[in-house]
Amino acid sequence: MSTLFLQQIANGLLDGVYYLLIALGLSLIFSLGGIVNLAHGAFYAIGAYLTVVLGPHIGFGGAMFVVPGLVAILGVLVERLLFQRFYRSDPILSLLLTFGLAMVAEQLLRMIFGAPPLSYSIPGWLRGQIFLGDFIYSRYRGTLILIAATCILALWFLLNRTAFGRVVRAGVQNPDMVGALGIALPPYMMAVAAIGIGLAGLAGVLLAPIYSIHPAMGQEIITPAFVVVVIGGLGSFWGVVAAALLVGLVKGATIGLGYPQFSTAVIYLMMLLVLLFRPRGLFGERIQRFE
Amino acid sequence: MSAFIRPSRRGLIKAAGATALLGGIGMPGISRAQSDVLRFGHLTPRTGFLGPLGEFAVMAADLAVEEINAAGGVMGRKLEILKEDSVNPQTASTKAERMIERDKVACIIGEISSASCLTIAQVAARTKTLYVNTGGNSDALRGANCNKFMFHVESQNSMYVKTCGRSLMQQGLVKGKKWFSLTADYAFGHDLLKVAKRFMEANGGQFAADKLVPTDLTDFSALLIEIRNAKPDLVISNLAGNQITNFLKQYSEFGLTFPVAGFGFDTALAWAAGKDNFGGTWPVVWHHLIDTPNSKKFVQAFTAKYKKPPENQAWGDYLAVKIFAQTMNEIKSTDSMKIIEHWEKGATFDVMKTREGYFRKSDHQMMHEMYTVQAVGASAKNQWDIFSSSPAVPAANESLEVIATTAEENECKMA
Numbered sequence: 001m002s003t004l005f006l007q008q009i010a011n012g013l014l015d016g017v018y019y020l021l022i023a024l025g026l027s028l029i030f031s032l033g034g035i036v037n038l039a040h041g042a043f044y045a046i047g048a049y050l051t052v053v054l055g056p057h058i059g060f061g062g063a064m065f066v067v068p069g070l071v072a073i074l075g076v077l078v079e080r081l082l083f084q085r086f087y088r089s090d091p092i093l094s095l096l097l098t099f100g101l102a103m104v105a106e107q108l109l110r111m112i113f114g115a116p117p118l119s120y121s122i123p124g125w126l127r128g129q130i131f132l133g134d135f136i137y138s139r140y141r142g143t144l145i146l147i148a149a150t151c152i153l154a155l156w157f158l159l160n161r162t163a164f165g166r167v168v169r170a171g172v173q174n175p176d177m178v179g180a181l182g183i184a185l186p187p188y189m190m191a192v193a194a195i196g197i198g199l200a201g202l203a204g205v206l207l208a209p210i211y212s213i214h215p216a217m218g219q220e221i222i223t224p225a226f227v228v229v230v231i232g233g234l235g236s237f238w239g240v241v242a243a244a245l246l247v248g249l250v251k252g253a254t255i256g257l258g259y260p261q262f263s264t265a266v267i268y269l270m271m272l273l274v275l276l277f278r279p280r281g282l283f284g285e286r287i288q289r290f291e
Numbered sequence: 292m293s294a295f296i297r298p299s300r301r302g303l304i305k306a307a308g309a310t311a312l313l314g315g316i317g318m319p320g321i322s323r324a325q326s327d328v329l330r331f332g333h334l335t336p337r338t339g340f341l342g343p344l345g346e347f348a349v350m351a352a353d354l355a356v357e358e359i360n361a362a363g364g365v366m367g368r369k370l371e372i373l374k375e376d377s378v379n380p381q382t383a384s385t386k387a388e389r390m391i392e393r394d395k396v397a398c399i400i401g402e403i404s405s406a407s408c409l410t411i412a413q414v415a416a417r418t419k420t421l422y423v424n425t426g427g428n429s430d431a432l433r434g435a436n437c438n439k440f441m442f443h444v445e446s447q448n449s450m451y452v453k454t455c456g457r458s459l460m461q462q463g464l465v466k467g468k469k470w471f472s473l474t475a476d477y478a479f480g481h482d483l484l485k486v487a488k489r490f491m492e493a494n495g496g497q498f499a500a501d502k503l504v505p506t507d508l509t510d511f512s513a514l515l516i517e518i519r520n521a522k523p524d525l526v527i528s529n530l531a532g533n534q535i536t537n538f539l540k541q542y543s544e545f546g547l548t549f550p551v552a553g554f555g556f557d558t559a560l561a562w563a564a565g566k567d568n569f570g571g572t573w574p575v576v577w578h579h580l581i582d583t584p585n586s587k588k589f590v591q592a593f594t595a596k597y598k599k600p601p602e603n604q605a606w607g608d609y610l611a612v613k614i615f616a617q618t619m620n621e622i623k624s625t626d627s628m629k630i631i632e633h634w635e636k637g638a639t640f641d642v643m644k645t646r647e648g649y650f651r652k653s654d655h656q657m658m659h660e661m662y663t664v665q666a667v668g669a670s671a672k673n674q675w676d677i678f679s680s681s682p683a684v685p686a687a688n689e690s691l692e693v694i695a696t697t698a699e700e701n702e703c704k705m706a
Contacts, residue, residue, distance in 0.1 A: 004520050011512050018510070115337070115346040116602070117536055119565030119674065122544060129546045136519060138544045141512070210544055211509050212536035212563055214343060220509055255513040261476050261503035263513070 003134045005256040012252020014141065016244040017148050021203035022225035023232070023240050024155060025196030031172045031235035032192050033087045038098040039078075040225070041218030042105035043197045047071050047204020048213045049109060052120045055208075060123040063205050064147070071201025072194040079193035087189070102218060109215040117214040126209075144206050151199065156237060158195075168192060172235055224264075227271045233281025243282060246270075329368040329625065331356075331612065332390035334383055334411060335401040335426065337376035340506065340532040344403050344557055344604040348425065349374055350597050351605035352400065355612035358592070365616045366623060372612070377407050384410035391418045397625045398423065400611045403604065405429035405479055408441070415440040421627045423615070425607035428555065429482045433654040434701035440627065442634065442655040444611045446576045448486045449701070452554045453694040454661040454684045455574035456490045459552055462572070464525045465491065469499035471523035471549075473514060473538070475531040476503040479555070483529045487554050489700075499523040504530065511541045519547055528553035528571075532560070539564035539571075558664075559602040561678060566671040569678070574663050577606035577643065580680055581662070586643040600675050606643070614640050645683050651692065654703040658691040660684060 022044060029037050050067045051060075058066055082101070086094040128139040159165035171178045171185050178185055203221075211217065224247070232243030247267050254263045274281060333352050335345040356372045364370050373394055377383035383402070390396045391414065399415060402408045403426035415422035416438045424432065424443045433447050459465050470491060474480040480503070491497070499521045502514060518526055526549050530538055535553065539561075542551065551571030558578055561569045579590045579600040589609060593601040601609070617640070619625050622633050634650045642648035648659030660683035671677040685693050 004516070007516050007520075008513055011516055015510055015512060110342075116343040116559045117533060117563035119563050119568075121540075121565050121567040127544075136516065136545065138512075138546075140544060210537075210540050212533040212540070214533060214563075216339070216342070220507065252513055255517070260508075260514060260517075261505060264505040264507050 005253075007135050008252040008256030009249060010135065010252075011137075012248040012250070012255075013245050014137075014145055014248065015251060016228075016246070016248025017145050018203070018207065019221070019225050019228050019247065020152060020241060020244045021148055021199045021206070022221055023228040023244055024152065024237070025199040026225055027229045027232070027234055027236075027240050028192055028196045029083075030229070032168060033083060033189055034091060035083055035086060035094040035098065036091060036226075037083075037196075038095065038222060039101040039105060039218075040098075040197070040200050041220070041222030042102045043071050043075060043200040043218070044204040044207075044221055045109060045215065045218035046074065046105065047201035048120075048208040048211075048217060049113060049118070049204075050201075051205045051208045052118050052213060055120065060126075060205075060209075064202070067205045068198040068202040071204070072198030075197025075201075076190055076194050078197070079190050083193060084186070084189070102222070106215050106218060113215070115215060117212045120208045120213060122209040140209065147202075147206065151202065152241065155195070155199075159237065164188070164191070224267060227267050229281075230271050231274045231281060233284025236281065236283040239281055239283025246282075327368055328371050329365050329619075330394060330396045331370065331372045331615065332387065332394065332396035332399040333372050333374040333401045333608070334377040334386055334390075334399060334407070335374075335608070336378065336403055336407070338378065341403045343532075343559055343563075344426065344602065345376070347559065347602040347605040348401060348403070348608040351593065351601060351607075351609035352612050354593055354596060355609045355616075359613070359616045365619050366625075370616065377402060377404070377411075380404070380406045380410040383407035384414050387411045387414040387422075388418070391420050396420070397619075398615055398627070398630075400615070401425050401608060402427050405432055405482070408432050409436055412436070412438050412441040419627055421615075421630055423611040425611045426604055429479060430486060430696060430701050431482060433656050433696065434703050437654050437703035437705055439631065439655075439705045442650050442657070444607050444614070444657050446659075446661060447656055447696060447701075448483045448554070449696040450656075450661055450694045451556075451574040451576075452483070452486045452490050455552055455554055455572060455663050456494070457684055457694075458572050458663040458681060459525070460494065462550070464496075464550060464552070466495040468496050468524035469521075470496055470525050470527050471499045471518050471521050472501045472527040472529060473504050474502065474529040475534055476505050477531075479531055480504075480529050483554050487527065487529060504534065506531070506534065508534070509537050511538050512545070515541060515545045515547060518549065519545070523549055525549065526551045529555060531555055533563075535560040536563040540568045543568040543570065557603055558678075559604070561664075561666075562602075562675060566666075566669065566674065566677040570666045570668075572663055572665050573678075574661060575603050576659075576661060577603050578662060578664060578678070578680060580676060580678075581644065583643055583645060585641055589643055610640075610642060645687070646691065648691070651695065653698065654696075654701070656695060658695065660691065661694060 026040050047067050051063045055063050122140045126140045130137045130139055130142055167188055228243045228247055232239035251263050254266045335348045337345040356370050359370050375386050387399055398421040400423050405427040408424045408427035411422055422441050426445050428448045430448050474484045553573045556573040618630055635652045637649050639647040639649045642659045644660045648657050651658050663681040664678035667679050
């Protein structure tokens with residue numbers, strides 16, 4: 001194998017990490033509340049726009065902490081006012097709700113900030129490249145991966161090693177039993193929505209310096225993120241992580257082999273294969289109430 | 292999504308009732324206003340990946356109408372413009388038809404997508420109504436698909452390629468040089484690639500690589516690695532819309548230093564990339580720094596009204612509305628056939644550049660000057676003036692037609 005091809009594989013793996021911040025929140029909200037949040041991309045877009053607005057005042061570093069918090073608060077409002085009413089109803093209804101919400105959010109961004117894309121650059125202290133032998137990588141992306149990896153590990157710890165996580169995991173499997181044990185699930189639902197949506201906000205901050213910031217940017221990311229969740233298996237933490245890396249790897253290999261024109265189509269092909277042969281996803285858990 | 296929606300009977304009755312009501316209210320208004328109001332139809336994408344440019348088109352058309360009415364309207368009548376989001380080629384043609392049949396517009400103006408230009412032009416030909424294309428670049432619209440009722444204010448792909456190509460020749464980046472080309476994988480990109488390849492081969496260049504890029508690809512890192520590995524003499528972009536912004540931002544992020552040039556471009560995309568990231572040589576049909584009295588007046592009026600300078604797409608729609616009004620006032624008629632006759636005879640127009648422009652009879656393409664812009668980098672005064680301009684192309688002593696397609700390159704047989 002040529003070093004160029006190896007570079008493409010490595011770059012692809014890293015590429016997959018960008019989807020993870022979005023995909024994990026999507027999977028979390030679905031597995032606990034049964035809501036496929038098609039508006040998840042909108043929160044990512046709002047995160048990016050807030051970065052453009054607040055960045056000049058609080059700096060990129062400040063935005064990294066403040067913006068996800070603001071987006072999470074917005075998430076709590078949406079959860080309390082809207083999602084909550086749909087946890088027990090037909091998933092089609094929440095699908096329509098969040099689809100509409102995504103369109104409303106996109107149009108609001110267009111009305112407030114205008115349709116032309118806004119500019120935002122990598123802060124000076126994160127500019128530059130990293131060279132490892134033949135391999136080139138941007139210093140900014142290196143930092144981005146570290147931040148994303150830290151968030152992912154923290155989320156795993158929260159879900160698997162804390163009392164909070166135990167209730168959430170039990171709630172995923174059997175909400176009625178959790179209720180019978182005297183634990184009120186709604187505050188947990190709210191916290192999960194805040195975390196999931198806050199992560200989407202963080203993704204917006206992190207990708208604002210390297211991607212085009214425009215009202216429809218949420219739509220752009222929601223589809224591949226959703227594909228990652230489907231491939232990985234709903235409700236499986238490591239399944240989603242593995243799927244994100246796999247999607248990145250296959251994309252990298254496709255470009256490495258000289259077929260960039262198929263690089264986005266190939267992930268949908270993967271989803272098709274998974275749905276045909278393993279509909280629950282690669283690592284999908286059995287969730288009683290969805291069976 | 293629509294598969295999930297099952298309209299209830301009550302919903303259907305409500306919708307039907309509402310439509311009937313709207314129709315009842317709307318129709319008398321239109322017939323009453325007919326005598327003292329003249330209508331133009333304006334169609335352009337306002338959502339989707341061309342939406343950002345469409346917004347400038349709409350703002351400019353509004354400004355033009357405002358100025359025309361302030362100066363007494365068209366043949367003493369007040370000018371009104373009906374504006375709609377063209378969405379996609381099918382919707383564009385449906386809306387064009389409705390504007391012509393129901394709203395009795397005198398002409399249709401607009402578009403950015405070449406595919407939608409084509410469907411609108413078919414409606415225009417069928418209903419014998421004039422259509423002026425302000426943003427579709429494909430050569431085929433002026434060649435195989437040309438038609439008597441369609442004129443083009445926007446330049447064709449060949450004009451963009453030959454304009455930028457001249458600058459590349461001067462920089463010594465063509466003869467014997469290797470190009471790494473990235474092309475948007477849809478009709479516009481393919482058409483542009485064909486023209487770019489013809490230019491490159493005719494002038495002694497060759498491809499180091501020639502890659503098609505899906506329009507929904509946002510991450511260029513993998514392609515940047517390929518470019519770095521291929522060590523080309525020049526990186527060529529035949530990309531479109533947000534792809535260009537994403538590419539410029541990430542090209543700067545990876546610190547690659549090969550010269551960059553593109554054959555399709557809009558200034559809004561450079562503004563979105565920002566002065567830290569914008570780089571390379573790019574062709575434009577017009578830009579806000581052109582130093583002619585009328586261009587400055589337009590920029591001033593636009594900036595006063597909208598608090599930002601006009602993008603090159605604004606120029607096309609502003610100009611098309613103005614040209615229609617000027618022509619109708621001059622020949623004292625709104626009749627399509629009379630306007631075509633007038634334009635085909637070689638009427639000239641102030642196009643806010645150093646020379647006047649005119650529609651070429653053979654393919655209805657507006658002959659006018661073009662420019663290339665180059666990034667000025669950190670020395671930019673503000674977020675808008677981030678490029679400097681070449682002198683007008685072609686030069687003052689040359690025919691305006693030297694950058695356009697020849698009859699052999701792009702044959703147009705008008706019915």
